[in-house]
Amino acid sequence: MPDAARPPRHVLILGGTTEARRLAAALAPEPAGAPGSATVPEPAPRVTTSLAGRVAAPRLPAGEVRIGGFGGPEGLARWLRAHAVDALIDATHPFADTISHNAALAAATAHVPLLVLRRPGWVPGPGDDWHQVTSLDEAAAALPALGNRVFLTTGRMGLAHFAHLTDLWFLVRSVDAPEPPHPPRMTTLLGRGPFTLEGERALLREHRIDVLVTKDSGAAATAPKLTAAREAGVPVVVVRRPPLPEGVPVATDPDEAAQWLRRVFSEASAR
Missing domain, CATH: 3.40.50.720 (NAD(P)-binding Rossmann-like Domain)
Known part of the structure; x- marks a missing residue:
């Protein structure tokens, strides 16, 4: 399919964190992203952020938003297929280990590229007890x-x-x-x-x-x-944080995540 006729790539972000909102703001066509935000892959993809719904009044990200669970890894895999998701980014809280492991299983089942976006952990300094x-x-x-x-x-x-x-x-x-x-x-x-x-x-x-x-x-x-x-x-x-799923690439900030998306989309276009 020629590029001009192909629908926008669809990115699903498992969100709820500051990094997830920053990435969605940078990727979503409107708004285009704040100064200094992550570099946007071209053309701009369709962006959906999924929120767990545990907070009564969550801060909503740019782009499309869905709220609620998927019904385990099988439900998430079905959602990825049904909504033609091209890339999955797990940008949930570092302690949301259940959804992280579900995402890894679902991505493998649906054959969707997966990235974990996690901010670095804290490090004790002099004087810390x-x-x-x-x-x-x-x-x-x-x-x-x-x-x-x-x-x-x-x-x-x-x-x-x-x-x-x-x-x-x-x-x-x-x-x-x-x-x-x-x-x-x-x-x-x-x-x-x-x-x-x-x-x-x-x-x-x-x-x-x-x-x-x-x-x-x-x-x-x-x-x-x-x-x-x-x-x-x-x-x-x-x-301490729970371990991440094995074998899944990790980015530490939205810029790295956007670079990963560019590589994934470029490789998909070349195939």
Whole structure:
């Protein structure tokens, strides 16, 4: 089929992150992307971003948007085929391991090229008192020896792992209000990043926080809490990221993802 007659390439982005929104803004025909954004493959592809629907009022990306699950890897593979998807980019949260593994299975089944877009993780620096663990259960087990007033920033979905810690007090920050089960001694702070360093310093001070719990999201918008904890001498329990699916290429920013798309589309046109 001549290029002039071929419909635009279709890219499905599994989104919900800042990087996913940046990539969609750069790829979608309108808007064309902000200055300094990722380089757009030519011609502009059709872009669909899929959101899980766990946040009540998500930040919507450019291009087409679908909300909700696919029904496992088989459902996602069917969707890829039915909507003639030419490339799949997993730009979900670093801890969304279920959808990442489903994406790998679905892409292999539907024979669709797959890329994982993941921002780099955080790295401890001089003065940091980090206690790295592999799960929320390990994080909960570490807390009694580290402090009594916990700033918990791991999201509302995992609070059940801390519900048995009845002697500790928790300040929980999340985008939406959490539901039980959760720790009995808990105050909820609704908020969405980016957060400022001065704001995080004040929060630790006002609530007399003596231990912080976070997942290694690697997000710049939420990194100031780590600086504030280091300055205050507050230990930090850091939950490591789950492993990525084996054999899937990884980009660390939207520019790399756009370059990968260009290569994939160029190779497809040459065949």
